[in-house]
Amino acid sequence: MGKVEVPALQGVSRIIKEGEMLAIMGPSGSGKSTLMNIIGCLDVPTSGRYSLAGEEVGRLGDDRLAEIRNRKIGFVFQTYNLLHRLTALGNVELPLLYGNGHNGRRRALEALERVGLGHRAHHRPAELSGGEQQRVGIARALVKNPSILLADEPTGNLDSRSSYEIIAILQRLNQKEGLTVIIVTHEADIDEQVREPRQATSVGAAKEQGR
Amino acid sequence: MSPLTVLRTALLSLGANKLRSSLTLLGIVIGVAAVISLMSIGRGVQRTITASIQALGTNLLFVRPGAASQGGVFGGLGSASTLTLDDAYALVDTVYVPSVSAVAPELRATGQVVAGGKNTRTQIIGVTPEYQFVRNVPVASGQFITWGHIENTSQVVVLGSRVSSTLFGFRDPVGQSVRINGRLFTIIGVLKSMGGGAQGLFDDQVLVPITTTYYRLASQRTSQGGVTVQTVNVQVRSADDMDNAVQEIATALRLRHRITGDDDFNVSSQEETIETLEKTTNTLVVFLGAIASISLLVGGIGIMNIMLVSVTERTREIGIRKAMGAKRRDILLQFISEATLLSLGGGGAGVLLGLVLSRLMNGRSLGGQTFQTAFSSDIAVLALVVSAVIGLFFGIYPAFRAARLHPIEALRYE
Numbered sequence: 001m002g003k004v005e006v007p008a009l010q011g012v013s014r015i016i017k018e019g020e021m022l023a024i025m026g027p028s029g030s031g032k033s034t035l036m037n038i039i040g041c042l043d044v045p046t047s048g049r050y051s052l053a054g055e056e057v058g059r060l061g062d063d064r065l066a067e068i069r070n071r072k073i074g075f076v077f078q079t080y081n082l083l084h085r086l087t088a089l090g091n092v093e094l095p096l097l098y099g100n101g102h103n104g105r106r107r108a109l110e111a112l113e114r115v116g117l118g119h120r121a122h123h124r125p126a127e128l129s130g131g132e133q134q135r136v137g138i139a140r141a142l143v144k145n146p147s148i149l150l151a152d153e154p155t156g157n158l159d160s161r162s163s164y165e166i167i168a169i170l171q172r173l174n175q176k177e178g179l180t181v182i183i184v185t186h187e188a189d190i191d192e193q194v195r196e197p198r199q200a201t202s203v204g205a206a207k208e209q210g211r
Numbered sequence: 212m213s214p215l216t217v218l219r220t221a222l223l224s225l226g227a228n229k230l231r232s233s234l235t236l237l238g239i240v241i242g243v244a245a246v247i248s249l250m251s252i253g254r255g256v257q258r259t260i261t262a263s264i265q266a267l268g269t270n271l272l273f274v275r276p277g278a279a280s281q282g283g284v285f286g287g288l289g290s291a292s293t294l295t296l297d298d299a300y301a302l303v304d305t306v307y308v309p310s311v312s313a314v315a316p317e318l319r320a321t322g323q324v325v326a327g328g329k330n331t332r333t334q335i336i337g338v339t340p341e342y343q344f345v346r347n348v349p350v351a352s353g354q355f356i357t358w359g360h361i362e363n364t365s366q367v368v369v370l371g372s373r374v375s376s377t378l379f380g381f382r383d384p385v386g387q388s389v390r391i392n393g394r395l396f397t398i399i400g401v402l403k404s405m406g407g408g409a410q411g412l413f414d415d416q417v418l419v420p421i422t423t424t425y426y427r428l429a430s431q432r433t434s435q436g437g438v439t440v441q442t443v444n445v446q447v448r449s450a451d452d453m454d455n456a457v458q459e460i461a462t463a464l465r466l467r468h469r470i471t472g473d474d475d476f477n478v479s480s481q482e483e484t485i486e487t488l489e490k491t492t493n494t495l496v497v498f499l500g501a502i503a504s505i506s507l508l509v510g511g512i513g514i515m516n517i518m519l520v521s522v523t524e525r526t527r528e529i530g531i532r533k534a535m536g537a538k539r540r541d542i543l544l545q546f547i548s549e550a551t552l553l554s555l556g557g558g559g560a561g562v563l564l565g566l567v568l569s570r571l572m573n574g575r576s577l578g579g580q581t582f583q584t585a586f587s588s589d590i591a592v593l594a595l596v597v598s599a600v601i602g603l604f605f606g607i608y609p610a611f612r613a614a615r616l617h618p619i620e621a622l623r624y625e
Contacts, residue, residue: 037619040534042533042534042618042619042622043619062538062539063538063539063540066533066536066537066538066539067536067538069533069534069535069536070535070536070537071536075534075535077622081527081530081531081534081622083528083531085223085224085227086223094531094532094535095535095536097212097216097220097537097541098212098532098535098536098537098538098541099536140535144536
């Protein structure tokens with residue numbers, strides 16, 4: 001890692017409305033992950049602004065960022081990022097540990113049921129299929145009722161059938177519950193899938209002109 | 212995070228690597244057990260010594276030549292530089308020293324005791340008849356030294372039990388002769404065996420009339436004539452009179468020695484001896500503890516080592532937790548609690564092991580001496596506190612490294 005500055009996301013400007021569902025696309029190296037990290041409050045922009053629900057995130061300290069991640073952001077990762085020691089339920093409970101979560105177990109179970117995995121609550125990740133693991137990941141992202149669900153290549157490790165299921169779940173969450181969903185992907189067909197049902201409304205893909 | 216959650220998370224993480232956790236734990240267990248058992252041994256020794264001195268009787272004072280502040284026997288010019296037999300018996304005076312009931316002066320020399328083909332080098336104590344009851348040395352066979360022996364400077368000897376068995380085996384030596392530093396002595400008695408402790412020293416010594424030691428065996432004589440003594444054992448009427456007795460003895464001796472300045476003698480009590488010894492043995496206890504602490508330190512380093520490995524291995528987990536909203540403090544707490552749990556668990560098990568070990572060693576014979584250990588709860592509490600502190604100390608750096616990780620880099624870590 002040199003100290004050479006690489007400008008990323010130059011000139012990218014987008015307002016994402018509540019209840020929107022959109023896909024961020026672009027070839028690898030285009031800055032998708034950087035954008036994702038900034039939206040997810042894992043990182044702050046060196047220059048430029050990012051405000052979430054009216055709050056300027058760029059100026060916040062580590063602890064405040066952690067709080068926002070805990071309360072407002074739900075992450076879904078390409079590699080699921082579940083803790084192998086914990087059961088599905090334990091994994092979903094994880095965000096509830098950091099914050100004042102009451103009825104942790106009940107809320108975690110509810111979240112699992114929302115993705116249709118209530119019956120798998122006591123299985124460990126190793127005992128679940130890839131699609132199921134990703135659904136646990138989604139349940140974990142949902143458990144704190146976040147403002148944004150942020151999915152980074154959520155189907156990257158899945159076969160086409162599971163991929164379809166996952167996207168369907170995300171779509172349902174967006175349409176039925178009004179959850180803001182942002183998907184980062186390089187698979188064009190997901191873009192199509194996302195675009196299709198709400199074509200006429202605000203759904204769109206932010207094609208980046210990174211670099 | 213609630214304390215319960217922290218504890219559960221820590222237990223879960225440690226449980227995931229059972230072998231590794233238990234080996235790390237073992238390091239602390241051994242360290243704490245070593246501290247506990249060695250310190251109980253030290254305390255046991257301390258107790259044995261104190262008890263054996265107390266067995267001599269508490270209403271005993273010792274008068275010795277030389278000022279308390281200086282080591283040498285050379286007092287001021289013109290004053291008596293040593294205590295004499297006359298000084299000793301001047302202390303049995305109902306008018307000037309009413310608190311004293313008896314005195315038993317002694318003068319020591321070393322010498323070779325030879326009987327037939329066998330010989331042994333021992334301490335020869337010149338004593339008077341009172342010595343028998345003032346210092347409580349019962350005779351097993353024969354008789355003790357009498358005033359007649361003192362007056363005639365008789366060459367008679369009472370043997371300590373081990374001296375007797377060394378020279379004569381199981382035979383009763385009373386009536387036989389031995390040579391001490393070339394002079395012929397008749398054996399008139401043998402002391403009872405005293406076993407371990409301070410009284411046991413008599414087993415290895417021989418007693419002769421004090422005048423005989425002075426004129427026949429000792430090399431130095433006083434310039435003023437009269438028999439010199441090294442120690443006057445003073446028996447005080449009762450334990451309550453101890454302070455009075457010290458004052459009376461000092462006044463009487465100052466008068467006899469015409470002292471206006473510094474005293475040329477000092478009076479010490481059994482209590483002082485015990486205190487001094489306790490101070491010395493405390494050093495021993497602390498020293499033993501310090502040696503054992505080294506292994507505790509090594510155990511602590513083991514914890515740090517394993518925690519560092521654990522942080523590296525679980526970089527991704529740390530990233531996930533941070534993405535889920537864990538603050539630095541949460542991660543710090545998680546790793547510190549794991550380290551502390553390891554060291555406290557090890558500490559608890561170590562205390563138990565140490566307790567068992569010191570119980571097992573208690574009463575065992577070691578080199579002819581019965582071994583005594585004294586386990587005390589203050590050592591246990593100390594060991595627990597120390598192990599908790601070690602966990603904190605050695606856990607803090609790895610935990611800090613974990614807490615400092617950037618969530619993105621941690622998530623990307625393979």
